[in-house]
Amino acid sequence: xxxxxxxxxxxxxxxxxxxxxxxxxxxxxxxxxxxxxxxxxxxxxxxxxxxxxxxxxxxxxxxxxxxxxxxxxxxxxxxxxxxxxxxxxxxxxxxxxxxxxxxxxxxxxxxxxxxxxxxxxxxxxxxxxxxxxxxxxxxxxxxxxxxxxxxxxxxxxxxxxxxxxxxxxxxxxxxxxxxxxxxxxxxxxxxxxxxxxxxxxxxxxxxxxxxxx
Amino acid sequence: xxxxxxxxxxxxxxxxxxxxxxxxxxxxxxxxxxxxxxxxxxxxxxxxxxxxxxxxxxxxxxxxxxxxxxxxxxxxxxxxxxxxxxxxxxxxxxxxxxxxxxxxxxxxxxx
Numbered sequence: 204x205x206x207x208x209x210x211x212x213x214x215x216x217x218x219x220x221x222x223x224x225x226x227x228x229x230x231x232x233x234x235x236x237x238x239x240x241x242x243x244x245x246x247x248x249x250x251x252x253x254x255x256x257x258x259x260x261x262x263x264x265x266x267x268x269x270x271x272x273x274x275x276x277x278x279x280x281x282x283x284x285x286x287x288x289x290x291x292x293x294x295x296x297x298x299x300x301x302x303x304x305x306x307x308x309x310x311x312x313x314x315x316x317x318x319x320x321x322x323x324x325x326x327x328x329x330x331x332x333x334x335x336x337x338x339x340x341x342x343x344x345x346x347x348x349x350x351x352x353x354x355x356x357x358x359x360x361x362x363x364x365x366x367x368x369x370x371x372x373x374x375x376x377x378x379x380x381x382x383x384x385x386x387x388x389x390x391x392x393x394x395x396x397x398x399x400x401x402x403x404x405x406x407x408x409x410x411x412x413x414x415x416x
Numbered sequence: 417x418x419x420x421x422x423x424x425x426x427x428x429x430x431x432x433x434x435x436x437x438x439x440x441x442x443x444x445x446x447x448x449x450x451x452x453x454x455x456x457x458x459x460x461x462x463x464x465x466x467x468x469x470x471x472x473x474x475x476x477x478x479x480x481x482x483x484x485x486x487x488x489x490x491x492x493x494x495x496x497x498x499x500x501x502x503x504x505x506x507x508x509x510x511x512x513x514x515x516x517x518x519x520x521x522x523x524x525x526x527x
Contacts, residue, residue, distance in 0.1 A: 229501075252500075252501050253501070254501045308439075308440045308443075311440070312440070312443050312444060312447065315444060315447060316447060319421060319447070319451060320419070320421050321419065321421075322451055322454075324454075325450075325451065325454030325455075325457075325458075325464060325465060326464070327464065327465060327466055327467070328450035328451065328453070328454050328465060331450070332446075332447050332450060335443075379466060379467060380450075380466070380467055380468070381467070381468075382467075383467070384466045384467030384469065384470035385466075386466055391464075
């Protein structure tokens with residue numbers, strides 16, 4: 204692969220057009236760390252988040268058939284770099300068909316959270332970290348069925364088999380913990396109940412996440 | 417202030433900082449770090465943590481200027497190195513955060 208490769212892409216919810224008021228503007232930089240001109244305005248509640256790969260790391264994930272790269276090729280919007288070179292790379296790219304290694308890693312992390320004494324007493328970080336694991340397991344499980352969906356809610360429900368209520372509470376916990384920090388008392392009570400419910404039924408929910416019951 | 421489980425996990429990360437800078441171990445450290453912040457929030461402010469950044473703002477605003485708070489402020493200032501998405505090719509910054517700010521905070525807690 205050429206050492207001169209240099210691309211900038213808009214990825215994530217802004218690229219898909221599904222962004223919300225608090226969504227990150229995700230920018231993928233390959234082969235450079237230059238400042239990026241977006242070409243559109245964003246509010247302060249939409250932080251710009253860079254994901255950078257040098258040529259060595261990019262080559263590795265390209266050859267691995269990375270799901271992340273599949274997403275960048277198929278949903279990403281090229282902001283800077285030679286379109287023809289990017290298209291040629293896209294044509295050559297073959298997405299992997301097995302993501303067991305990653306599913307196992309996130310399941311192991313869920314086990315770590317499950318066994319962490321007292322973690323459920325802090326509902327927001329507890330549920331937010333469960334969300335992060337479940338979302339990724341869901342995305343990888345869907346990809347193994349050749350369903351490439353990166354929407355968080357779909358990953359939790361269609362990918363992991365979680366109920367609508369479970370998915371919505373995990374999403375809310377993650378948004379509050381990672382973004383807004385604002386939580387009304389009634390929602391906090393619901394999140395506290397959800398944390399205890401996860402703690403008491405973790406084995407069942409883990410089984411649900413790992414399998415297709 | 418910090419539970420034995422959390423201490424044990426963080427001390428392991430400090431001891432083997434290089435292996436905690438990426439991949440699965442990095443994610444384990446993120447989970448542990450969030451638990452540590454929750455424990456500190458309860459201990460210092462007697463309230464649940466709602467958000468990493470809000471917690472940092474509270475720590476920076478408190479009139480309490482004890483050694484622990486001063487060290488915690490320094491550590492929280494660099495916490496993004498552990499959570500940023502753009503860590504590929506920059507794991508040195510995470511290793512530096514673990515070996516310096518996080519390790520120094522733990523030295524103060526244990527002193």
